Amino acid sequence: xxxxxxxxxxxxxxxxxxxxxxxxxxxxxxxxxxALVTSLFILKEVSQFLIASIQEKVDISVYFKERALETEILxxxxxxxxxxxxxxxxxxxxxxxxxxxxxxxxDEPVLMESLxxxxxxxxxxLNIKAWEASQYGVIANFLEHPVYEDLVEKVDYYQRKPxxxxxxxxxxxxxxxxxxGAIILVVVAILVTFNTIRLAIYNFREEIKIQRLVGAGNxxxxxxxxxxxxxxxxxxxxxxxxxxxxISWGLSPKIEIFFPGLNIFQIFVSNFWTIVLIQLSTGxxxxxxxxxxxxxxxxxx
Amino acid sequence: MIKFEKVTxxxxxHSNSSPTIALEDVSFEVKPNEFVSIVGRSGxxxxxxxxxxxxxxxxxxxxxxxxxxDVHKIKPEKLSGLRREIGVVFQDYKLLPSxxxxxxIAYVMEVIGKRDEEIARDVPEVLDIVGxxxxxxxxxxxxxxxxxxxxxxxxxxxxxxxxILADEPTGNLDPYHTLDIIRLLLKIQEMGTxxxxxxHNKEIINRLGKRVIxxxxxxxIRDEERGxxxx
Numbered sequence: 001x002x003x004x005x006x007x008x009x010x011x012x013x014x015x016x017x018x019x020x021x022x023x024x025x026x027x028x029x030x031x032x033x034x035a036l037v038t039s040l041f042i043l044k045e046v047s048q049f050l051i052a053s054i055q056e057k058v059d060i061s062v063y064f065k066e067r068a069l070e071t072e073i074l075x076x077x078x079x080x081x082x083x084x085x086x087x088x089x090x091x092x093x094x095x096x097x098x099x100x101x102x103x104x105x106x107d108e109p110v111l112m113e114s115l116x117x118x119x120x121x122x123x124x125x126l127n128i129k130a131w132e133a134s135q136y137g138v139i140a141n142f143l144e145h146p147v148y149e150d151l152v153e154k155v156d157y158y159q160r161k162p163x164x165x166x167x168x169x170x171x172x173x174x175x176x177x178x179x180x181g182a183i184i185l186v187v188v189a190i191l192v193t194f195n196t197i198r199l200a201i202y203n204f205r206e207e208i209k210i211q212r213l214v215g216a217g218n219x220x221x222x223x224x225x226x227x228x229x230x231x232x233x234x235x236x237x238x239x240x241x242x243x244x245x246x247i248s249w250g251l252s253p254k255i256e257i258f259f260p261g262l263n264i265f266q267i268f269v270s271n272f273w274t275i276v277l278i279q280l281s282t283g284x285x286x287x288x289x290x291x292x293x294x295x296x297x298x299x300x301x
Numbered sequence: 302m303i304k305f306e307k308v309t310x311x312x313x314x315h316s317n318s319s320p321t322i323a324l325e326d327v328s329f330e331v332k333p334n335e336f337v338s339i340v341g342r343s344g345x346x347x348x349x350x351x352x353x354x355x356x357x358x359x360x361x362x363x364x365x366x367x368x369x370x371d372v373h374k375i376k377p378e379k380l381s382g383l384r385r386e387i388g389v390v391f392q393d394y395k396l397l398p399s400x401x402x403x404x405x406i407a408y409v410m411e412v413i414g415k416r417d418e419e420i421a422r423d424v425p426e427v428l429d430i431v432g433x434x435x436x437x438x439x440x441x442x443x444x445x446x447x448x449x450x451x452x453x454x455x456x457x458x459x460x461x462x463x464x465i466l467a468d469e470p471t472g473n474l475d476p477y478h479t480l481d482i483i484r485l486l487l488k489i490q491e492m493g494t495x496x497x498x499x500x501h502n503k504e505i506i507n508r509l510g511k512r513v514i515x516x517x518x519x520x521x522i523r524d525e526e527r528g529x530x531x532x
Contacts, residue, residue: 007411018399210395215385216412
């Protein structure tokens with residue numbers, strides 16, 4: 001058994017190294033497919049980052065009347081935090097609101113002068129973030145309860161509702177389109193690989209027939225092709241890994257200029273082993289499955 | 302050892318023409334250690350007969366036995382077992398183009414699971430018998446027709462099969478190499494192997510003085526112990 005396995009491996013390796021042109025063509029196609037799959041994985045991570053950062057900017061605010069005490073507001077904050085739909089609640093006091101406004105507009109003298117005249121016009125507020133767009137309605141309803149009528153000045157949900165829903169719909173749409181595009185590309189890539197390997201094996205049909213006629217068993221014939229498939233897959237995965245390491249390392253600073261906080265190299269490094277696994281499994285599985293399917297019909301002699 | 306029992310092989314037509322009868326009602330037996338020549342014009346059915354024995358194709362009717370077993374009742378996955386007991390020399394050599402002469406011959410031993418030491422011992426020995434020691438590391442494309450045919454013979458006999466089928470082994474060779482190959486086949490038979498030689502080379506058959514089965518239009522028209530090429 002071990003001897004047969006060793007011989008199958010030797011024959012596979014021999015074929016891979018001797019048919020240089022054919023092996024290079026197969027590896028090249030596999031590199032393209034693996035690169036595509038890896039790009040889709042990285043794009044998924046990037047789009048998740050972008051969607052999360054857009055969604056991060058979505059929130060609603062509830063403003064409290066002048067007479068509302070800080071302890072009362074903090075009690076309401078406590079209550080709101082208990083709602084399962086709520087992701088985060090931040091208290092902004094009247095003073096803090098003024099400080100933030102001044103910090104933002106310190107270079108605008110007209111605004112600053114007006115502010116000096118009116119004093120602190122801001123109201124204390126709670127800034128609320130929900131997990132999903134649909135959940136903001138629930139939170140708004142909760143705050144409009146008559147219990148809070150005396151304390152709550154206004155909830156800005158209804159002004160923001162169309163924008164919030166648009167943002168969430170857009171990100172959901174992006175995800176759906178992304179998945180559909182990815183599936184189509186992967187199917188095309190698999191078909192291209194399968195056909196390349198099928199053509200490569202077609203060149204060997206006479207050789208396979210001879211092997212059958214001199215008494216080689218199916219596994220002794222199929223084995224070396226599978227070994228070649230595995231070697232091609234591993235080679236292509238390693239080439240791809242090198243290409244992606246270099247590209248993500250080189251492009252990362254440039255991308256970060258346009259999308260602050262988006263570090264492609266960091267994504268690559270933190271998902272390194274997942275990417276290695278995706279690349280190796282894509283390469284090996286495509287190589288092996290395509291070889292198995294392509295060789296099947298020539299083994300019937 | 303080998304028995305053909307009323308074997309008929311008809312190839313169905315793919316157009317409107319009538320089906321081709323390659324073999325019709327063929328019956329004969331071959332005993333161990335015999336040297337049998339199958340002769341006939343091109344298209345007489347010689348190659349079909351050998352292909353049926355190798356179970357490359359199925360007969361339309363009739364049975365073919367090898368050592369008492371109906372070869373067409375063997376399951377496809379077990380066919381390799383039958384083929385390992387038969388050495389075949391093809392007219393077009395059928396050497397594996399991506400392997401050297403040495404590897405082509407060693408391949409058969411690897412297939413049947415011989416140990417590395419046996420391969421290292423036997424392959425050079427057989428290469429010496431067929432006079433190809435110097436060409437061991439050459440690929441088939443680098444060999445002459447005669448050398449390819451000798452390599453094919455070496456491959457056919459390396460695992461000491463009980464029978465060797467030679468299908469027009471001299472078809473592509475000049476007279477000098479033709480004699481060379483026939484001498485080699487006779488030597489193999491003297492060593493105890495059954496040889497079935499399919500040819501349309503009149504001169505060779507008349508020189509051999511061995512059993513001759515003559516085919517014409519797929520039928521056996523003559524089967525003589527010390528036959529001659531008469532058509």
